[in-house]
Every structure is written in C-alpha cells, then in structure tokens.
Amino acid sequence: MxxxxxxxxxxxxxxxxxxxxxxxxxxxxxxxxxxxxxxxxxxxxxxxxxxxxxxxxxxxxxxxxxxxxxxxxxxxxxxxxxxxxxxxxxxxxxxxxxxxxxxxxxxxxxxxxxxxxxxxxxxxxxxxxxxxxxxxxxxxxxxxEGHVPRRNRAVTGQRIYVTGTIGDSALGLKIRLDQTLKGRWGLSATDAEHLLDRYLLPEPRVQAASIVANFATASMDISDGLAGDLGRMCAASDVGAVLEADRVPLSPAAAKAVAADPSALATVLTGGDDYEVLATVNPDDTEAFERAAKRAGLQVAAIGTIMPSFAGRVRIERHGHPLVLDRLAFRHF
Amino acid sequence: MxxxxxxxxxxxxxxxxxxxxxxxxxxxxxxxxxxxxxxxxxxxxxxxxxxxxxxxxxxxxxxxxxxxxxxxxxxxxxxxxxxxxxxxxxxxxxxxxxxxxxxxxxxxxxxxxxxxxxxxxxxxxxxxxxxxxxxxxxxxxxxxEGHVPRRNRAVTGQRIYVTGTIGDSALGLKIRLDQTLKGRWGLSATDAEHLLDRYLLPEPRVQAASIVANFATASMDISDGLAGDLGRMCAASDVGAVLEADRVPLSPAAAKAVAADPSALATVLTGGDDYEVLATVNPDDTEAFERAAKRAGLQVAAIGTIMPSFAGRVRIERHGHPLVLDRLAFRHF
Known part of the structure; x- marks a missing residue:
C-alpha cells in the first residue's frame, strides 16, 4: 500500500x-x-x-x-x-x-x-x-503438507483426466470476434451465450483441489490450450501422451460447433482460457478418483494415457487415427 | 505462470x-x-x-x-x-x-x-x-509471531524516530527535472549524484526489521513524505505529533540545498520515496533502541513526540516556531 x-x-x-x-x-x-x-x-x-x-x-x-x-x-x-x-x-x-x-x-x-x-x-x-x-x-x-501435485510427476501408464468441458472459452472468443460463426456453427442463442460466458468468466475448479491432492500425481491448470499444456506436463515429466480427441468432453454448444466445422476442433484442443484441471491418475486409483469427483459434483473425463517419452511428446488421435494440428498452444503473449 | x-x-x-x-x-x-x-x-x-x-x-x-x-x-x-x-x-x-x-x-x-x-x-x-x-x-x-509493529499503536509521550536521512530522493527527483537547481543549491557533483542515486535506488532498511520489532510499538515505511506519513500514523493511532524539523536528519547534500533554498525544506518533509522507517518508541526504551540500532549500523534520529490528538494531527516546529507547509503528502497517484 x-x-x-x-x-x-x-x-x-x-x-x-x-x-x-x-x-x-x-x-x-x-x-x-x-x-x-x-x-x-x-x-x-x-x-x-x-x-x-x-x-x-x-x-x-x-x-x-x-x-x-x-x-x-x-x-x-x-x-x-x-x-x-x-x-x-x-x-x-x-x-x-x-x-x-x-x-x-x-x-x-x-x-x-x-x-x-x-x-x-x-x-x-x-x-x-x-x-x-x-x-x-x-x-x-x-x-x-506434502500433497501438492506438481507438473512433473506424470508416469507412463497413467490415465489423463480433465475437469469440466474443454474449448468453450476459445470458441466463445472466436464468436465474439466473428459474429457470423454463430450461424455457421448452427448455435442457438443459448449455445452462443454459454460459450461467450465461459470466455468472460472462468470457473476455477476449486472443488477439485482436495481430489487432485489425494489422487493425482501430476496436475496443472489448462490456461494455454489442452494440447500445449499437456505437452508441457509431458516435457516436465519426461514422458509422452496419447490424447484421444473423441473423449475430450465438450459442452452441447462446443459439440455443435465441432460437428458443423471440423476446424473448430483445433480451437477446442489448442485454444486458451479453459481454466480446467489436467491431472494424471494411476490406473489403480481411477475408480476411487472418479467416485470422489462425483461426490464433489465435479465432472471429470479420462482423455488419454501417459506413454514413454517420444518426439513431439503428444500424439492426438481421433477415431483411432492421428490428428495433426498446426500449432499446439494458444499465444496470449 | x-x-x-x-x-x-x-x-x-x-x-x-x-x-x-x-x-x-x-x-x-x-x-x-x-x-x-x-x-x-x-x-x-x-x-x-x-x-x-x-x-x-x-x-x-x-x-x-x-x-x-x-x-x-x-x-x-x-x-x-x-x-x-x-x-x-x-x-x-x-x-x-x-x-x-x-x-x-x-x-x-x-x-x-x-x-x-x-x-x-x-x-x-x-x-x-x-x-x-x-x-x-x-x-x-x-x-x-506477535511482533509485527502496526501503524496504529503510537501512544502519547512516545518519541518518534526515523532511520537514515530524509528528503534525499525527493530532492534528487527535483534536480533531475530541473538541472539548474544543482547550481542554485550550491551542490558539488558528488552531492548531486548522492541525491540522484537515492531517487534511483531506495535503500530498504532491512537491518531495522528486528530492532523495530523489539522496540517500536508503531512503525511504517516513509514512502509518501515524512509529514504526510506521520499524519497517517497519527490518524490510525488517534494521536497527534510534534515534528521538530531541526532534528530531521539530512545528508550533507540535502543540508546544503535547505541552507541555500528554504523551500527545499518543504520538499524534504513532504517529498516521497524516502523508504526510511518511521517508528515510535516508549521513552523508557529509547536508550536501548538507540544502542541496538548502533550495533546494527543503523542510523536513527529522534525527530519529535507523540501528543494527544489535535486537529491537523501533525504540528511541525522549526526553531521553536510552527512551520506551515502547503501540502503534507506527495502524490504519485
């Protein structure tokens, strides 16, 4: 002061x-x-x-x-x-x-x-x-004490989880910058509002804190795009990851956008400002983790698996085929 | 991050x-x-x-x-x-x-x-x-624990202390903005450099921390001018203060400026960016406080006394006469 x-x-x-x-x-x-x-x-x-x-x-x-x-x-x-x-x-x-x-x-x-x-x-x-x-x-x-999940503790064989839904905020920013997308993506007024709101006001997953502390070995928040942030977690942990794009949880509005415009999927996976939690959980703990999340009213979804390290670190798959994106991380800076 | x-x-x-x-x-x-x-x-x-x-x-x-x-x-x-x-x-x-x-x-x-x-x-x-x-x-x-001196614990009868010297930084800013002042204040190159340096680089009185924790009941750092910050301490403590301008410690350079230009005294007392510590000490503790400061190589000076509350809160005296300043606090904002 x-x-x-x-x-x-x-x-x-x-x-x-x-x-x-x-x-x-x-x-x-x-x-x-x-x-x-x-x-x-x-x-x-x-x-x-x-x-x-x-x-x-x-x-x-x-x-x-x-x-x-x-x-x-x-x-x-x-x-x-x-x-x-x-x-x-x-x-x-x-x-x-x-x-x-x-x-x-x-x-x-x-x-x-x-x-x-x-x-x-x-x-x-x-x-x-x-x-x-x-x-x-x-x-x-x-x-x-001793229960702070760091970024660098992802281990081969673990399941990768995210909270909430991914991509809403980045899609919201897109339609804010280009009003015509609303129509092209076939969004209702409610859909559009949902996406715009998610850009305007992040929902920090405060209720996830004790659950990731208890069950996750690695955890970080997703602020610069799921794919890029997962890559960052893998680099810190010296592992690789397969990200199953089909399993990435989408809101109804985001699902409509992706169905209407395949390029929206890239926005979902690489756009920033999600403010969801990305966490890795040992296979033996996934059931207990999911139960604890459910009790807390926290939506979680398994979206991939930690692998031994490989070049590029993150392989994105869709319908069993690799998906190549132009860029992994959203740049604010 | x-x-x-x-x-x-x-x-x-x-x-x-x-x-x-x-x-x-x-x-x-x-x-x-x-x-x-x-x-x-x-x-x-x-x-x-x-x-x-x-x-x-x-x-x-x-x-x-x-x-x-x-x-x-x-x-x-x-x-x-x-x-x-x-x-x-x-x-x-x-x-x-x-x-x-x-x-x-x-x-x-x-x-x-x-x-x-x-x-x-x-x-x-x-x-x-x-x-x-x-x-x-x-x-x-x-x-x-329990030894954080707050602003609001100044008590009638206490002596008011400051560390270091006051006004250097504000005078340094003045000569930075008006090069002619160097000559008008009769400053040597070394004098001017001292003042300019004090503006550029505050000297936080880190060595004062344990001493004020042990001996001061009220303490704050002087960042917006001695007179204004003392007024703020008095308001928080609901007391008044007499500030003896003659006792305010000046560097040789500041002393020259004040001798050459009486208006420089207002700058000294109300200019900002001192980053010295202002503290109040019970009369019984002043000797021990001064000894502790000396041992730590910390220059401290008694510059006034806490009084019962009165309108205006701070009376500045010089040679026994009241001194009226236009404004008490320096405004960055």
Missing amino acids: TGIGRPDEDGLIARYFRPLATAPGAAQLLDDAATYQPPEGHELVLTTDAVVAGVHFFPEDPPDAVARKALRVNLSDLAAKGARPVGYLLTIALTEDWSPDWLESFVEGLGADQEEFDISLFGGDTVRTPGPLWISVTAFGLAT | TGIGRPDEDGLIARYFRPLATAPGAAQLLDDAATYQPPEGHELVLTTDAVVAGVHFFPEDPPDAVARKALRVNLSDLAAKGARPVGYLLTIALTEDWSPDWLESFVEGLGADQEEFDISLFGGDTVRTPGPLWISVTAFGLAT
Whole structure:
C-alpha cells in the first residue's frame, strides 16, 4: 500500500477496497503489509497472474466480470495444486478517466467472488497508468503438507483426466470476434451465450483441489490450450501422451460447433482460457478418483494415457487415427 | 505462470527468470504455483507494490535500477513491519519493442538484490502490454509471531524516530527535472549524484526489521513524505505529533540545498520515496533502541513526540516556531 500518493489513494482504498479486507491480518488495508499464519501441517501455495485490457479481456467487458476473471485465473492455479484459496493481494492500474461506476462494479465482482470462494483481500496497490488498465493478482492458499501435485510427476501408464468441458472459452472468443460463426456453427442463442460466458468468466475448479491432492500425481491448470499444456506436463515429466480427441468432453454448444466445422476442433484442443484441471491418475486409483469427483459434483473425463517419452511428446488421435494440428498452444503473449 | 502464451513465454522465463528461482518451493518456475512453509513461531508478512514507467520511474532509467527499485519498495514495507524478507513474485508487462539487453540488465539487478538480501524469486507472470512497461511485485517475509509493529499503536509521550536521512530522493527527483537547481543549491557533483542515486535506488532498511520489532510499538515505511506519513500514523493511532524539523536528519547534500533554498525544506518533509522507517518508541526504551540500532549500523534520529490528538494531527516546529507547509503528502497517484 505504498509508493503512491495518498489523499486520493487513501480515499479510494477506504471507499472501494476496505470492505473487501475481511481477514484480521489484512489490518483493514490501513497498514504497509498483511500478516498470515498457515495452520500447522499445511503448506502455503502462492501464484500470481495479471490481466491487461485489450490483451486478456476486452476494455468494454463488464467490470465485475473483469475483476472476477483477474481473481479466478489465480484460483484456478491454486486448485490445480491441491490448494484451498485463502486470500489475495490485488494491484490495479487505473487510467486518468476511471469512473467511480466502473470501480464500484469491479469491486462488487470481487466481493461476490470472495463470498463464493470464502477468501479475503489481504492488501494491494492502486497506481495510475497512461496505458491500458491492468490488474495484477497474487493469490495464496493452503495445501496439506506434502500433497501438492506438481507438473512433473506424470508416469507412463497413467490415465489423463480433465475437469469440466474443454474449448468453450476459445470458441466463445472466436464468436465474439466473428459474429457470423454463430450461424455457421448452427448455435442457438443459448449455445452462443454459454460459450461467450465461459470466455468472460472462468470457473476455477476449486472443488477439485482436495481430489487432485489425494489422487493425482501430476496436475496443472489448462490456461494455454489442452494440447500445449499437456505437452508441457509431458516435457516436465519426461514422458509422452496419447490424447484421444473423441473423449475430450465438450459442452452441447462446443459439440455443435465441432460437428458443423471440423476446424473448430483445433480451437477446442489448442485454444486458451479453459481454466480446467489436467491431472494424471494411476490406473489403480481411477475408480476411487472418479467416485470422489462425483461426490464433489465435479465432472471429470479420462482423455488419454501417459506413454514413454517420444518426439513431439503428444500424439492426438481421433477415431483411432492421428490428428495433426498446426500449432499446439494458444499465444496470449 | 499462466494466462499467457507459451512458446515465447516459456523461453523468456527459462532464459531470464529461472536462474533467479533459487528456493526449492519455486519449482524452477516450471509449475503453476510455488510453495512455502513458514517455520514455527513465525508470521508471514505480505505486501505488494507496483511501478509504472513514466509514473514511478523514468523510462530511460537503467533497467537494473528499475528492477531493484520495484523490489526494494516492497522490502521496505517488510522491514517496517519487523519482517525479514524471504521471497517475491514478480509480474512484468513488456511492450512490443522490448529488447533482450534491457531484460538481461533488469534480471541482473534482481539477481544482485537477491544476493544482497538473501531472497528468492518464487513465481511470476510475463504479459504483453500496448502501454508503458510496468512491474508488479508481491514480497513476503517472516516476523516473530506477535511482533509485527502496526501503524496504529503510537501512544502519547512516545518519541518518534526515523532511520537514515530524509528528503534525499525527493530532492534528487527535483534536480533531475530541473538541472539548474544543482547550481542554485550550491551542490558539488558528488552531492548531486548522492541525491540522484537515492531517487534511483531506495535503500530498504532491512537491518531495522528486528530492532523495530523489539522496540517500536508503531512503525511504517516513509514512502509518501515524512509529514504526510506521520499524519497517517497519527490518524490510525488517534494521536497527534510534534515534528521538530531541526532534528530531521539530512545528508550533507540535502543540508546544503535547505541552507541555500528554504523551500527545499518543504520538499524534504513532504517529498516521497524516502523508504526510511518511521517508528515510535516508549521513552523508557529509547536508550536501548538507540544502542541496538548502533550495533546494527543503523542510523536513527529522534525527530519529535507523540501528543494527544489535535486537529491537523501533525504540528511541525522549526526553531521553536510552527512551520506551515502547503501540502503534507506527495502524490504519485
């Protein structure tokens, strides 16, 4: 909370951000720093992700959705590491023309997500920028000591799982950029809305945290495309993978798009912003894993198998035949 | 480490940032998140501060100094809260025209400070921005449980202390913006360089952490001007303060500027970017506090006294007479 002028900033913090600082260690944002003491037997898990207007979201997106996206991309990282979220620090860079209405709605979005995920704001910084608005969030959570599934522990023979459905967000971005796709893909208004919503507002799989901590050896969140992120997991673990495209779980809207336009499948498999969890599970544990997921109301699907290492690392198969994609990862950067 | 495209970002992280991730919990930046477990009996202290090119530093500043400033403004917050720094997460937003040389030097600056302060990079994010370059840092450290001096515990009768010297950085910024001041203030080349350096590179008083934890009841870092920050501490504690301007410690260069130009005193007392520690100490403890500071090689000076609350909160006196300043706080925002 330093390094920026006060008369304005103090008022801004008091009005908009103080109500979000519900944890005692946040000291009502009246101090230079926050305190936090993890309970015994727990490890702290820390992650940071930023979003920039015009790069990671549209400047005209609803401010509450922008706020929640900035927060949720971080919660997704925590979930994939088996951690229950506790709190976050947030820096927002405002442009000269920021409006109280915009900020009010932004803060409402944060408040709604704090309630939904039972977390507190722990600190932050507000700065001025002549460039586009941006938000940087550092989130932290708690994992059981020794139970943080890393990326680099995928083992040959394991089954590969994903949560939720894949590709909705990337398809949503496509139809946002090209309105004609809605018709060409034969989407109903509801279908289109589903895809657009998934781009606007990720659903971090917070309920997956304890399940991946208990059953997965390797786990990560899918933010840059399923195929590319699976490749990254395989590289870290020095293994290969067969990805069965037919088994990749699709929403009804995504299924329509892929049926109407085969090229949409590439978008599904390589588009970014899924924020689902990718995890590998030993064959002996898959039944228990699936049962635990079901109990938690978490949709999971087995989509492939970890193999010994081979060149290229990831082979995608469809109807038993290899599928070649132009590029594996979606580039935000 | 998510939410951004990979082929580029992975390479960028591997080349520039991986060598900085020395802590085991940082997982070589190959994962979605870092882990950390504070040792028993300690509280985690967390703070975040961002810097924007053209707002908090000059775009043409040496990149290693920019990096160190971004880091050090956070370490200063930790020190004021009695915390030894442990690590940090860093997000950097690069413009299209970023150069490897710039980033190389930036990372060298981080590396030098990691060594100096015995800390590790724990994670981060690299994003692209069409606007000015910015850096957001979240730093964390360890304080002894129950020994975090807060802002709101200043008590009537206590002596007010500052570390180091005050005003150098604000005067440095002035001469950077107006070269003629060097001559008008009668500064030698060495004097001017001292002030310019203090603006470019804060000296976080890391060695003050354990001393303020042991002896101060209230403590904060001075980032927005001594008078304004003291006012903020008084407001949080519901007390007032007399600040004896004659006792405010000045570097030889600042002393020359104030002697030559009385208006420079206002800059000293209200200019920002000091990154010194402001602390209040019970009268019975001042001797022990001063001895402990001396042993640690930390310069401290008593500059005033906490009083019962009064309107305006801070009375500045010089030669026994009240001094009225136009504005108490420096505005970055």
